[in-house]
Amino acid sequence: MLHTVTPPAQHANHRPSGVLPGRERELDAVKALLSPHTAPSTAVLVRGNAGSGKSALLRAVVEEVREEGDTVVSASGDAMESGFAFGVVRQLFEHLVLDEEEGTATSPLSGRAGVAASLLTGSGPERSHGVPYADGQDDELLRGLYWLVVNLAAKGRLLLVVEDLQWADRDSLRWLHFLLRRMANLPVVVLASLGPEAAGDGADTAGAVAQLFRHQLTLRPLDEGAVTAVAAHVLGTEVSPSFAAACRTATGGNLFLLNSLLRALRSAGAPFDARTAGELTRHTPAGVGRAVHGLIRNCGSDALAVAQALVVLDGSADTVLLAGVAALTEGGAQDAVRGLVRAGLMTCTDEEVAFVSPLLASAFAEEVAPSRRQELHARAARLMLAQDAPLESAAAHLRRAPVGVPGAADVLQAAAALAREDSRHGDAVALFRRALREKLDDGSRATALIGLGRTELTFDLSDAINHLQRGLELSRDTAERADAARALSRALCTLDRYSEALAVLRSTSAELRPLDPVQALGLEVDFLYGSVSLPGSAASVRSRLQELRLSDAGQSGAVHPLAALLSLRALMAGEEPEQVVSMARLALDHGMRPDEESTVYLGAIIALGAAGEAELGFSYANAAVDEARTRGSALAYAYAVSARAAMRIRLGQVRECRADAQATLEALGEIGVDRANARSVAAAGALVDALTKQGELEEAAQLEQRWLTGDLQGHWINDHVLLSRGRLRLAQGHVREALADFLLCGHRTTARGLAGAGVLAWRSEAALAHAALGEHEAALTLAREEVSLARQWGVRASEGIALRALGLVTGGAEGLTTLHSAVELLEGTTAKYDYARAAADLGARAREAGDLARARTHLQQAVSVAHEIGATVVAEGALAELRALGDRPRSPAFRGVDALTPTERRVADLAAQGMTNRAIAGHLFVGLRTVEVHLTSVYRKLGINGRPGLAEALTRAI
Known part of the structure; x- marks a missing residue:
């Protein structure tokens, strides 16, 4: 009766003894069966797939159970030698027979055993494979071999070990069958292994022999x-x-x-x-692939073709597709799959065929020649196209197929466009590049180049510019040319190549005007916006800017960019703030980037901030940041987060502005925008502004020396940089240099038609610098002009900022009254920093005037608001004034969660959620080193040693 051996249970914490790691349970089970004290004779068969450890187990068992006096003979089947008659038997006994002939055997072989010995050594009659011995010699040999075993067993226990029984020759299998039926009560142990590869002529014989083994053990895959x-x-x-x-x-x-x-x-x-x-x-x-290749080859030539096809199909496929790629009939493929499944190399369900493990698949993949891969990929692509499979599936194979597969270019481009829409930028670039290797007409090549360039805008501006320029030259499609020109100009502007960007927009707009007026108008809007931003070209486009009407766009898609430009024009002309806001809302009602490549929508965000709607501008910018992050575009993210930082300055969110400025610099650095670039300088300026407000003058000064030297380029995004640098210099005591910055800022904004008080309060800052230098008349002139312009503009925050400066310059009772008016105007607005600063100034002047109650009220408000927004300088100044009143207020926290910068808090929150440093870097568009630096700072401020205490430390603050 056949017994299936069940290994003993093993405790989860069991560790290998060093004998056979991973198979200790099976080793113990077989050892128990083969113990001399269990039975005089037994037969154990170990089954398992290739690589399951059968041979190692057999060797370990013999090493463990053999005793002094035991005779051990061993042999192994081999697929290459399965045609040799009695090949396995010869391996088992030939050396023993030779020992006897040489006189070294302990007892001579005689009788039937001697006959068997002579036949094995070739001294008796021979036969060819497949031809039986004459006159009953087969039967005589089997009997003789049996007596040979009896002779050997008479000297002590005999252990017969046969590995890979499935590859044993037919004659040896017949002999083993004969022995197993007759070995009862002999001190003989037969230990063999059988793999699942048995097939062909010997399969039935091997199966019949296997049934005679009393005990059988199947080696299962290792558990965890x-x-x-x-x-x-x-x-x-x-x-x-x-x-x-x-x-x-x-x-x-x-x-x-x-x-x-x-x-x-x-x-x-x-x-x-x-x-x-x-x-x-x-x-x-190394070497695993060759071993796997050999196992697969042993299953037949069709099996090799199926395995190669499965490699190019990414390790799994249905049988029909597998057969087509392997160039086999469906039945032939199914037969090959059955053989591979039987060999333990693949699995097969009703839905798919797959390799049994990823490592086996990758090892075999290395053995498939590149030329063979290309051939199979081409075949797979043709099959998928004929079956109307998804474009992405066919394109994945065309990427790896030789050039020239019919229809390849169209499929590759269509799949690339889908990948780009799904923000799979790496896939899109690879597909576009592969499409460009095909033979294309000018129109198709232009489409591929422009698609490639627009995709590369997310991470490589230099390559993007090159491909967009080439595509624009080749294209004849008006919409495509407009998109290419807009994308190209954006990339050029990002690298400060403004004159080239304007030339592209101007020339393409002129060329498209007779063919497609709507596309031409959209490009003209971008051209006018870019021109206004530069002092050298602003005056030249002013008349054209005044001519434009919203009706010029009709019902076309040009309405939104035109509205963005007109909101900026309304700001420049000093029209009612409501009109500015109305146009900006119309421009942004589909988001900050509805045209994807146009930057004119940044103008609408600026207009909203100047018109007292910074919160609304922030909401648009914030949505754009989320969209850019979802799309995975570092360039779009940099633009959006810089716009959000500008709104944070308006809203007085000092901590958050600092974080956004840092994020902008990091995102720009990721796409190769250097620190001399205007957008990098603008982000550095916003960071300097925040650091100055937080009193970190040394760090701000280092940034200023590294990023903000000289007169700065004339693009309008540097106007606020001049204001920020001036504030830093004023805080450092470099008043004359600060005044120069404020006046240069004023000169530039006035030259481009943005002289109003709502854009930048440069007059107020310059007035305070004049006052610090003792130039009282100049200070009063600028402060009064600012108040007058602010009142004309009609935005409370702008007027409050102007009145603060006038009150400080005027001084005395009149100045105190003016400061009080400034605080009343700013209270309740979103300009929290300006409110906190005005309240602190009013409190300080009230204390000097002896109005202690009013001083205390406003100083306490200033401390509260300034600490909330991270305006450390204002908070500390107000605290000092309160102490001068005799109060003993608590100081703001500089350690703990409140001390974390917004970026540090964001990184800390993501880390506490379990994200890896690399995942956090990808989420925030920063480098891995940046994340590590932030986390180090977080751990220091929270007083913890690392991630294990992070979640708890953050939770304590809630």
Whole structure:
């Protein structure tokens, strides 16, 4: 009766003894069966897939159970030698017979055993493979071999070990069948292994022999506990459960693959952590591919074709597609798959065929020649196109197929466009580049170049400019040319190549005007917006700017960009703030980037801020930041977050402005925009502004010396930089230099038609600098002019800012009254920093005038608001005034959660959620080193040693 052996249960924490790591349970089970005290004779068959550890188990068993006096003979089947008659038997006994002939045997062989010996050594009659011995010699040989075993067993227990029984020759299998039926009560142990590869003529015989083994043990894939034990043994260190689980998934629990993988990791010096666990198939061990290739080849030529086809189909496919790619009939492919499944190399369900493990698939993939891969990819692509498969599926194969597959260019471009829409920028670039290798007409090549360039805007501006220029030259489609010109000008502007950008917009608009007036108008809007931003070209376009009407766009898509430009024009002309806001809302009602490449919508955000609607502008910019992050575009993110930073300045959100300015610099750096670039300088200016307000003058000064030197380029985004630099210099005591910055800011804004008080309050800052220098009349003139312009404009925050400066310059009782008016106007507005500053000034002047009650009220308000927004200088100044009143207020916190910058808090929150440093870097569009620096600062401020205490430290603040 056949008995299936069940290994004993193993505790999860069991560790290998060093004998056979991973197979200790099976080893113990077989040892128990083969113990001399169990039975005089027994037969144990170990089954398992290739690489499951059958041979290692047999050798370990023999080493453990053999005793002094035991005779051990062993042999192994081989697919290449399965045609040799009695090949396995010869391996078992030939050396014993030769010992007898040479006189070294302990007892001579005679009778039937001697006959068998003479036949094995060739001294008796021979026969060719497939031809029986004459006159009953087969039967005589089988009997003689049996008596040979009896003779050997008479000297002590005999252990017959046969590995890979499935490849044994037919004659040896017949002999083994004969022996197993007659060996009862003999001190003989037969230990054999059988793989699942048995097929062809010997399959039935091997199966019949297998049934005669009394005990059978099937080696299953290693469980996670066994994998952990093997890993600890090979690597010499404990590994985490997650790492062990990843190893088991990669290898399918196959002992050979697992050992090979672990040795490869050890040799490569790879860390045994989560990152390595996620990339295990990159460490395919040398030699494994050849071994797998040999196993597959043994299953037949069709099996090799199927496996190669499965490689190019990414390791899994249905049988119909597999057959087509392998160029086999469906039935032939199914037969080959059955053989591969039987060999333990693949799995097959009703839905798909797959390799049994990722590592096996990657190892075999390395054995498929590149030319063969290309051929199979081309075949797969043609099949998918004929079956109307999804474009992305066919394109994935066309990317790897030779050039010239019919219809390849169209499919590749269509798939690239879909990838771009889905923000899979890497895939889109690869597909566009592959399409450009095909033979294309000018129109198709232009489309591919422009698509490639627009995609590259997200991460490589230089390449994007090159491809967009070439595509624009080739294209004859008006909408495509307009998109290309707009995208090209945006990239050029980002790199400060303004004259080139304006030339592209102007010339393309002129060329399209007779063909497509709507597209031409959209480009003209961008041209006018770019011209207004530069002092050298602003005057030249002013008349054209005044001619434009919203009706010029009709019902076309040009309405939104035109409205954005007209909101800016209304601001320049000093029209009612409501009109400015109305146009800006119309421009932005589909978001900040409805045309994707146009930057004119930034003008609408600026107009909203100047018109007292900074919160509304912030909401549009904030939505654009989220959209850019979702799309994975670092350039779009940089533009959006810089616009948000500008609104944060208006709203007085000092901490958050600092974070956004840093984020802008980091995002621009990711796409190669250097620090001399105007957009980098503008972001640095916003950062300097925040640092100055927080009293971090040394850090602000370092930034200023690195980024903000000289007169700065004349683009209007540098106007606020001049204001920021002037404030820093004023805080440093460099009053004359500060005044020069304020006046240069005023000169530039006035020259481009933005002289109103709502855009930049440069007059107020210059008035205070004049006053500090003792130039009282000049200070009063500028302060009064600012108040007058602010009242004409009609925005409370602008008037309050102007009145604060006038009150400080005027001084005395009149000045105190003016300051009080400034605070009343600013209270309740969104300009929190300006309110806190005015309240602190009013409190200080009230204390000097002896109005202590009013002083205390306003100083306390100033401390509260300034601390809330992170305006450290204002908060500390107001606290000092309160102490001068005799109060003992609590100081703001400079350690703990409140001390974290917005960026540090954002990084800390993501880390507390379990995101890796690399994932955080991708989410925030920053470098890995930046994340590490932020987390180090977080740990220091929170007084913790690392991530384990992070979530709790952040929770304590809630």
